[in-house]
Amino acid sequence: MSTESNLIKQHVIDPEICIRCNTCEAICPIDAITHDSRNYVVKADVCNLCMDCVSPCPTGAIDNWRMMPKAKAYSIEEQLKWDDLPGELSADQLAELGGDVGEAAQQAQAVVQAASASAASVSSGASGDTFNSSQFGATIPPWSAAHAYTNLYGPKAAEKFITATVTGNLRVTEVGTEYDTHHIVLDFGGMPFPVLEGQSIGIIPPGVDASGKPHHARQYSIASPRNGERPGHNNLSLTIKRVLEDHDGKPVRGVGSNYMCDLQVGDKVQVIGPFGASFLMPNHPKSNIVMICTGTGSAPMRAMTEWRRRLRASGKFEGGKLMLFFGARTPAELPYFGPLNKLPKDFIDIEFAFSREAGKPKRYVQDAMRDRAADIAALLQDANTCFYVCGLKSMEEGVVMALRDIAQGAGLDWEAMGADLKKQGRLHLETY
Secondary structure, three states, X not given: OOOOOOEEEEEEOOOOOOOOOOHHHHHOOOOOEEEXXXXXXXXXXXXXXXXXXXXXXXXXXXXXXXXXXXXXXXXXXXXXXXXXXXXXXXXXXXXXXXXXXXHHHHHHHHHHHHHXXXXXXXXXXXXXXXXXXXXXXXXXXXXXXXXXXXXXXXXXXXXXXXXXXEEEEEEOOOOOOOOOEEEEEEEOOOOOOOOOOOOEEXXXXXXXXXXXXXXXXXXXXXXXXXXXXXXXXXXXXXXXXOOOEOOOOOEOOOHHHHHHHOOOOOOXXXXXXXXXXXXXXXXXXXXXXXXXXXXXXXXXXXXXXXXHHHHHHOOOOOOOOEEEXXXXXXXXXXOOHHHHHOOOOOOOXXXXXXXXXXXXXXXXXXXXXXXXXXXXXXXXXXXXXXXXXXXXXXXXXXXXXXXXXXXXXXXXXXXXXXXXXXXXXXXXXXXX
């Protein structure tokens, strides 16, 4: 009797080093990944081993596999309870269960090859009418990006975490609005913690969760440039919104966000990271940067803008075009609204989009992009232009569809262009 159907190569996520950043679930083209408040897990009966989620994972937690009898594959319920990965079954253990390891490995390889062929079919435009925005997101940085250091501190590193000191905590949205967003500055003293614009860190809230287990790290994008929030100092800043309700509008106090927003100057914070090696800005002086964001998705955009501003102020840098499409419900809920309006018009081209302004029609970032279709079409055709999208997952499809429509409206082949944007590290999607 053939054992082809008896064993599978099961894709699993290591909960010990996963930082719950949602990258894997957001990028999975077949919805094979899900999560609860504790763990991210892979559905064994859905995953086709396409590998799309592996390279974007900032920690490598996603790159784990277990050869398992199909009938005994780890269930979603089992995986959600894991604190660490179970050990691999030995060849003898698999044999006792009636499996042939060699044949199973051949089967797994066949699945990978089939998945790769399927992915190539989608990239070539043979995917029917379904629009999958994530397939166009780059997983490599622009060619001129600086080298990023990652995972210097964390569960698998020599140092489990680094302690930072809070040196600033400033609200950056108007008082009186529900959108309570803070700009928080952390100083690392004499401990090395090199970061680049577009990277993120993990914050470990103190205490334990409802089940009595230590809180897992919360991931936040860095809002300051590579030489620090205060130039020449070993510090960085974060943009954090206080979470007071879940996605369904039910009252809930976000553990990490409320902990961070309530910090006082002098408090100590446990940090892991840094993470991220693809959502990086180009260093080429003539490169153009188009930034599209909502809410706290502005953090990496602030970092990139500030680095360019400092280079410009030095008098030794002639940069390419900077464009920013920034969306919020109202101006009062838009972080850094005042400082953004003070930036010189010849330095950055800003389009605001507000969806809840009294007496005005709803306007989203993709609407603002379409209003500037001629400019964006020209930038799409410029190999020196990189696009960055950061914010809520719900915005991603609308933004990428706007890019597609703008390209097609200019007579461009979007399928070829979209594939090139991904291959060249020019279109980056970081949504949650």
